[in-house]
Amino acid sequence: MDKGYKKLRTRFAPSPTGSIHIGSLRTALFSYALAKSAKGDFILRIEDTDKKREVEGSREEIKNHLMDFGLVWDEFYIQSERKEKGLYKKAADELVKKGFAFYCSCKARNAKEEGYSKQLRDPCREKDITKGAVKLKVPEDQTVKYRDYVLDKEIEWNTKDVADTTLLKSDGFPTYHLAVVVDDNAMKITHALRGYDWLPSTPIHLLLYKYLDIDRPEIGHLTDILDPDGGKLSKRKGSVTVNEFLKQGYLREALLNFVMLLGWAPKDNREFFTLEEFVSVFGKDGLQKSNPMFNRNKLLWMNSQYIKESKNENLKTKIYKFYDGKYEKDLVGKITPLVKERMKLLSDYESLAGFFTEKPKVDKKLFGENWQDHLKNAFVVLESIDDWELSKINDCLMELVQDKDYKTGKFFMDLRIAITGNKVTPPINESLVILGKEETLERLQSLIS
């Protein structure tokens, strides 16, 4: 079906069941990019047809996240509100009337129930029932097929393998299957990108488009993101929601950029994109067909790249906000340039720069051989410096090292340990400048016997 003459419209249709999953972010991003790369519309539709699973506040969280990532929608819908208008009931009625669906008043069954075994044909399909849930009356031995937009391949099923699926629940809410078909049509969606997990239920939707006699959008299935330990990315082995990654100190830009490359790749293997750049280069040809594994290492690397490329001022603000004001803003600003090449996560700031605000507990076993001598002379030299600035400190300390014929590395290591309590720190002289003369001398003094 050629829809080239129509305005391209995509949608992101999450259900409000909790914080947004990293895979959902990707689906949203790809849908957004597909629409925007063609100057089309991106629609946000909340699929809240299961009252039991809805999590309070997640609707707002989804909106806020999308907004924060720059994935701004052109239209917004909520399915429960549309349900009130009778849109789904109307479609279900039409199907029953045409003989393509039937009522079933049996008790709802759940796959998790003991002794439950799925039967493709529902016994109620031949009964004369007029209330309860509405189910699809799947025909025997027909072929349903479509060409997948992402796989770029024709996929077909025989209806003997398709179940009489529930379309309208007895509470009047539609299931996903009915809702998605009715709404994609009503909202004039031209391209529907969704997760691989929806592929097996596509024949149901295909049948519905046919029976309802409406156009269907292009349907494309995005790869599943796999967990390094096997299976789909799962909660068990670490973070999976955007919120969790943010809390760990990942930057939004890095997260979004990383997700761009999860199931999509450009011809030239370029790796860094802003949202705008991504939109301009995005194309369905780059969409991957096999499931990518979630490589946390690479995400970490990408995050470190984003931190390194950040403007000091921006990074300062991000660190300040990340710690919710715990560290004084101006001080963070001074320290930021010293730590930014050492940080992979915003949360690395504390371990790297904590010594600026908190006196370290120094383990004397860390010191080298002449540490007392090193520290005493460092104290004397530093105390004599009046204008406390980097070049002066550098010069005086190097002069000391040469005069006393110290090993440069050994001397500075002892100084480093005395001041920070750690062997791994930002450049020590720069740190002294920020720490101030008084505090520096105090820390040295406390260790000299």
Add this chain to the structure above:
RNA sequence: GGCCCCAUCGUCUAGUGGUUUAGGACACUGGGUUCUCAUCCCAGCAACCCCGGUUCAAAUCCGGGUGGGGUCACCA
């Protein structure tokens, strides 16, 4: 198990029948720069799942096997 999808270095991938001793990135290893670490630079390791076909020629096309993944709710 039925149905369906997929298959290039450990991972993400480029490659669309000859230009390929298969390229890049992460990770890893070695070296250089450096007051530590990190950054940065250089080098190295490392892959076309298997078996058949088609073709003068196959990572690229076809078939089978194997492997991985998804799905089988009045959840999405």
